[in-house]
Amino acid sequence: MDSKEAQAALKQIEESQQAVQLMGRRDVGWFFIIWGFVWLVGFMISHIGTPFSLGWMWFALCGLGGGLSAIVGVRLGQKVQYRQSGPVLGWFYPAVLGFGLLWVYLAEPGMWEETAVFAITLITFATVVTGILLRQSVLLWIGIISTVAVVLIYSLLLPLFGLLIGLIGGGGMLLAGLAMRVRG
Amino acid sequence: MSQLDKLIHQPVRLQIMAILVAQDEEAQLGFTALRDTLNLSDGNLGTHLRKLEDANYVQLNKTFIARKPQTFIQATPLGRQKFQDHVAMLESILAQAGKPQTGDK
Numbered sequence: 001m002d003s004k005e006a007q008a009a010l011k012q013i014e015e016s017q018q019a020v021q022l023m024g025r026r027d028v029g030w031f032f033i034i035w036g037f038v039w040l041v042g043f044m045i046s047h048i049g050t051p052f053s054l055g056w057m058w059f060a061l062c063g064l065g066g067g068l069s070a071i072v073g074v075r076l077g078q079k080v081q082y083r084q085s086g087p088v089l090g091w092f093y094p095a096v097l098g099f100g101l102l103w104v105y106l107a108e109p110g111m112w113e114e115t116a117v118f119a120i121t122l123i124t125f126a127t128v129v130t131g132i133l134l135r136q137s138v139l140l141w142i143g144i145i146s147t148v149a150v151v152l153i154y155s156l157l158l159p160l161f162g163l164l165i166g167l168i169g170g171g172g173m174l175l176a177g178l179a180m181r182v183r184g
Numbered sequence: 185m186s187q188l189d190k191l192i193h194q195p196v197r198l199q200i201m202a203i204l205v206a207q208d209e210e211a212q213l214g215f216t217a218l219r220d221t222l223n224l225s226d227g228n229l230g231t232h233l234r235k236l237e238d239a240n241y242v243q244l245n246k247t248f249i250a251r252k253p254q255t256f257i258q259a260t261p262l263g264r265q266k267f268q269d270h271v272a273m274l275e276s277i278l279a280q281a282g283k284p285q286t287g288d289k
Binding site: 002 | 198207213214220221222256271274275
């Protein structure tokens with residue numbers, strides 16, 4: 001084999017690996033779009049104020065997000081499966097959700113922002129754990145950076161909490177998801 | 185210098201192995217995802233996978249999702265090792281070609 005053939009083979013390897021990574025990013029983009037939309041709409045309404053119950057609005061939005069995520073998750077499960085971590089995560093997320101609801105009930109937060117910062121950091125905690133389990137450093141860093149950003153906004157800019165989380169968090173996730181779908 | 189692995193070197197199988205090795209060790213890729221990524225027919229992909237499976241380079245796992253049969257594929261430790269050896273061999277060929285010949289000034 002000469003060097004040109006070797007170079008062509010290495011290029012083929014690189015292109016194949018990039019193609020499958022692109023497929024993965026495009027699929028994950030759906031989750032960003034779904035939850036970006038939920039956050040953007042939910043936090044903007046929470047910030048502006050609404051005549052109807054915030055609790056029921058969030059219940060409906062999270063139900064929508066959860067349902068759509070489940071559909072995307074089933075589709076992704078047909079593409080890639082994690083033999084050990086997959087079943088672990090399958091139990092981990094319902095456990096996080098269950099304990100989260102229990103802790104909110106026990107802690108009885110007064111302001112909606114307290115409930116929101118708790119729920120968001122619970123999600124970012126789950127993201128960090130998922131990143132560790134799946135050895136996906138991107139998820140790990142998204143979880144850590146999001147946690148720091150949310151805690152800073154909550155601590156320093158509480159009056160603008162809903163607006164900033166909606167625009168930066170929700171809007172950012174939505175744009176990132178669209179970019180992942182379009183550009184990979 | 186050892187020989188190139190002809191089983192892996194075939195272009196389609198090289199791409200299959202490249203994709204599978206790029207996955208996490210515990211991850212397995214669905215048949216349809218692999219087929220669509222490589223733009224192959226079911227029969228063509230199946231034929232190449234059978235050859236790789238016979239050599240114990242890949243493992244095929246059949247399961248049911250929503251009552252539909254699904255096949256998942258992952259590279260075995262032997263397959264990963266053979267692929268890494270193959271890549272190292274390709275890189276050494278390139279490196280040799282890049283070296284100045286003895287006597288060059």
